[in-house]
Amino acid sequence: MRARTKVLKIDLSRYKYEAEDRSELFEKWLGGVGVAVQLLREEIDVKADPLGEDNVIVFAIGPFTPAYPLASKTVALFKSPLTGNLGESHAGGRTATSIANAGYGAIVIKGTSKTPVYVVVNNEKVYFRDARGIWGIKSSPTAGRIIAEREKGRGMRTIMRIGGAGDNLVRYACVTTETYRHFGRLGLGAVFGSKKLKALVVIGRGSYKPADAGGYRKVYEKIFRTALESDVMNKYHLLGTPVNVNPLNELGALPTRNLKAVRFERAEEISGEAFAEFNLGRRIGCSHCPIACIHIAVLREPYEGAPYFYKTTMISYDYELIYALGTMLGIGDRDCLLKLIHRAEVYGLDAMSTGVCLAWATEALEKGLISEKETLVKLQFGDHDAYLRAMDFLVDQPNDFYKHLAQGVEKTSDVYGGKEFALAFGGNEMPGYHVGYATHLGYLMGLRHSHLDNAGYSLDQKIEGEMTPREVVDSLVKEEMWRQVLSSLVVCFFARGVYKPETVVEAFKPLGAETSEEKLRELGREIYVEKLKLKMDMGFTLDSLRLPKRIFETETPHGMLKEEFFKEALDYYAHKIKELTG
Amino acid sequence: MSSGNFLIPCAKKRAMPKRLVIKDLERCVGCGLCMYACARRSAKSPEIGIDRSGILTTSLSGFERGATVIFCRACEEPPCVQVCPTGALTPRRDGGVSYKEELCIGCGNCIRACNIGAIFERSDGKPAVCVHCGYCAKFCPHGVLAFEEVPA
Numbered sequence: 077m078r079a080r081t082k083v084l085k086i087d088l089s090r091y092k093y094e095a096e097d098r099s100e101l102f103e104k105w106l107g108g109v110g111v112a113v114q115l116l117r118e119e120i121d122v123k124a125d126p127l128g129e130d131n132v133i134v135f136a137i138g139p140f141t142p143a144y145p146l147a148s149k150t151v152a153l154f155k156s157p158l159t160g161n162l163g164e165s166h167a168g169g170r171t172a173t174s175i176a177n178a179g180y181g182a183i184v185i186k187g188t189s190k191t192p193v194y195v196v197v198n199n200e201k202v203y204f205r206d207a208r209g210i211w212g213i214k215s216s217p218t219a220g221r222i223i224a225e226r227e228k229g230r231g232m233r234t235i236m237r238i239g240g241a242g243d244n245l246v247r248y249a250c251v252t253t254e255t256y257r258h259f260g261r262l263g264l265g266a267v268f269g270s271k272k273l274k275a276l277v278v279i280g281r282g283s284y285k286p287a288d289a290g291g292y293r294k295v296y297e298k299i300f301r302t303a304l305e306s307d308v309m310n311k312y313h314l315l316g317t318p319v320n321v322n323p324l325n326e327l328g329a330l331p332t333r334n335l336k337a338v339r340f341e342r343a344e345e346i347s348g349e350a351f352a353e354f355n356l357g358r359r360i361g362c363s364h365c366p367i368a369c370i371h372i373a374v375l376r377e378p379y380e381g382a383p384y385f386y387k388t389t390m391i392s393y394d395y396e397l398i399y400a401l402g403t404m405l406g407i408g409d410r411d412c413l414l415k416l417i418h419r420a421e422v423y424g425l426d427a428m429s430t431g432v433c434l435a436w437a438t439e440a441l442e443k444g445l446i447s448e449k450e451t452l453v454k455l456q457f458g459d460h461d462a463y464l465r466a467m468d469f470l471v472d473q474p475n476d477f478y479k480h481l482a483q484g485v486e487k488t489s490d491v492y493g494g495k496e497f498a499l500a501f502g503g504n505e506m507p508g509y510h511v512g513y514a515t516h517l518g519y520l521m522g523l524r525h526s527h528l529d530n531a532g533y534s535l536d537q538k539i540e541g542e543m544t545p546r547e548v549v550d551s552l553v554k555e556e557m558w559r560q561v562l563s564s565l566v567v568c569f570f571a572r573g574v575y576k577p578e579t580v581v582e583a584f585k586p587l588g589a590e591t592s593e594e595k596l597r598e599l600g601r602e603i604y605v606e607k608l609k610l611k612m613d614m615g616f617t618l619d620s621l622r623l624p625k626r627i628f629e630t631e632t633p634h635g636m637l638k639e640e641f642f643k644e645a646l647d648y649y650a651h652k653i654k655e656l657t658g
Numbered sequence: 659m660s661s662g663n664f665l666i667p668c669a670k671k672r673a674m675p676k677r678l679v680i681k682d683l684e685r686c687v688g689c690g691l692c693m694y695a696c697a698r699r700s701a702k703s704p705e706i707g708i709d710r711s712g713i714l715t716t717s718l719s720g721f722e723r724g725a726t727v728i729f730c731r732a733c734e735e736p737p738c739v740q741v742c743p744t745g746a747l748t749p750r751r752d753g754g755v756s757y758k759e760e761l762c763i764g765c766g767n768c769i770r771a772c773n774i775g776a777i778f779e780r781s782d783g784k785p786a787v788c789v790h791c792g793y794c795a796k797f798c799p800h801g802v803l804a805f806e807e808v809p810a
Binding site: 217220224230231280282283286296358359363366372 | 687694710723728779781800
């Protein structure tokens with residue numbers, strides 16, 4: 077197979093690096109998640125402390141990067157400091173193409189530096205740079221700009237960095253790339269922080285040749301035309317992911333005020349349509365993707381006390397941010413919501429976990445489980461100024477309460493109570509859907525963890541009538557197995573309509589690899605099992621899962637949810653796991 | 659035009675030269691499809707990657723200010739040609755330069771001489787420069803680039 081198959085290993089404890097060709101690994105497991113699971117398995121002690129020297133990070137790209145468009149994502153696997161189990165996160169930007177052009181299929185990061193560093197991979201060379209002067213800069217964009225100006229490789233590089241949240245080990249800190257894209261979920265930023273790694277820069281300018289020149293150009297053009305001309309990606313072209321706000325609100329599936337409600341009276345004001353009409357300032361794309369789904373809003377604010385002075389900020393918005401920092405916190409004013417999104421961006425906080433944590437804290441304060449002595453500011457749904465201050469506190473952690481809240485809502489509710497409305501599944505704060513059984517089962521069973529973890533939210537929207545617990549579990553597992561293939565290829569999930577099985581088979585040919593839909597599906601099953609085993613070795617059990625009571629108290633489009641359904645589904649899933657893992 | 663008259667082809671004015679031009683830079687989303695197209699421009703020997711791309715997309719000091727694309731603007735007196743010691747770079751009839759790789763010794767003079775930083779260094783030290791073939795324009799999804807006639 078013509079693809080990037082070299083693995084670069086960087087050891088931060090010894091300031092050493094080595095590269096090794098692992099074509100056998102890529103031949104068998106494609107790339108991305110498939111390869112990363114194997115590399116993590118090779119390198120990590122499953123008992124490693126997620127914030128200790130033994131944790132390992134694997135970044136992996138797929139065989140279609142940069143051969144074909146829309147293969148713009150990178151997979152990161154690591155042990156999550158938020159859940160203590162397997163962490164997975166995907167990001168776009170320029171990361172995938174830069175890693176490929178530098179000559180690598182995967183980059184492994186081990187060890188812990190004694191002092192703050194940032195690491196520059198420039199094609200075959202690796203440089204360890206002193207970052208003591210950059211450490212503690214709370215703003216991820218500022219840290220990124222300083223590094224951008226000091227380093228070469230403009231237009232050919234990715235700068236993956238952390239902000240204050242990562243420096244201060246907030247367990248849901250993210251790693252940001254190219255200002256607006258994120259390895260968002262499960263705390264990769266805190267793992268960077270624990271390794272004293274402020275940033276990883278990868279500069280790449282290399283090429284390789286396909287096995288079949290003519291075939292390659294033909295397949296390329298076909299994929300390119302499909303992406304542009306068909307409507308399979310139209311949704312992301314136009315309004316972007318926030319196109320979901322209005323329909324989910326109408327459906328009654330939009331978690332609002334810590335899921336006390338599923339419709340938000342001001343949803344219209346913070347919908348994709350409203351953002352596009354009043355704030356959309358520009359759109360940008362990930363490297364080698366024509367879609368440009370990254371929507372950037374303009375926020376124009378007058379300086380206080382200085383007439384005719386304005387500051388203008390460009391802020392990237394998506395559905396999940398509107399949910400977590402908007403509806404969950406009762407924020408219906410676009411400018412206020414943009415300020416919250418911007419603060420999360422600056423600090424490098426995962427917006428979803430942040431919103432869910434703050435929504436829990438607001439309700440806990442309402443119920444008297446905690447007082448302002450803990451929260452330091454009066455948190456109230458709708459009060460964005462209070463939430464801005466609370467985000468400062470999450471990063472600075474001035475008292476025990478914020479030290480706990482920076483570890484996630486599961487840990488915080490262990491200490492202060494309020495478990496029944498602590499919206500975490502397997503220790504991870506919930507995404508923005510309350511659609512039905514498949515949604516929540518998906519959060520529990522999800523094997524991907526990145527972004528939405530699973531396709532349950534979408535299954536619930538497609539189901540006509542009712543499905544039995546077994547049917548839901550079977551559908552979720554089947555879809556998840558195919559998505560292991562997509563995240564090994566690593567194509568953008570938004571492009572799953574473009575990369576249908578037959579297209580994938582066709583695209584492999586000019587790269588010199590023969591496969592079939594059947595083989596790919598079997599591989600998806602194998603990767604699923606490999607990942608499940610790794611998770612179980614890291615301590616995952618179905619028995620330890622908890623369903624927050626709140627999801628049974630608030631109606632879904634499929635009616636009120638019943639616990640028995642989950643019990644039956646999970647019993648069946650336990651049986652299925654046994655069958656799968658032997 | 660009658661076909662029979664053999665004089666006509668000789669008398670016909672040569673078509674206006676075509677070049678790669680910017681139609682609207684503000685529409686650039688930084689996707690870089692042009693760079694990857696440039697790598698595929700040779701039908702016989704397309705490449706995967708950007709080593710030989712004579713065009714570069716980059717953010718404007720971070721994507722909050724948008725993106726831009728950098729390539730040869732076909733200057734009238736190309737400094738890159740003046741400093742080429744081997745004649746590998748010569749003025750192209752329709753503007754811009756022609757590049758003969760077999761003559762190039764990879765001295766890098768042209769890369770340093772280009773006023774706008776539009777010649778890039780390949781991994782073998784030789785230059786990657788736009789020769790205005792127009793292949794990339796076909797893949798620009800947002801109407802930034804076009805391949806069209808311009809006054810010589």
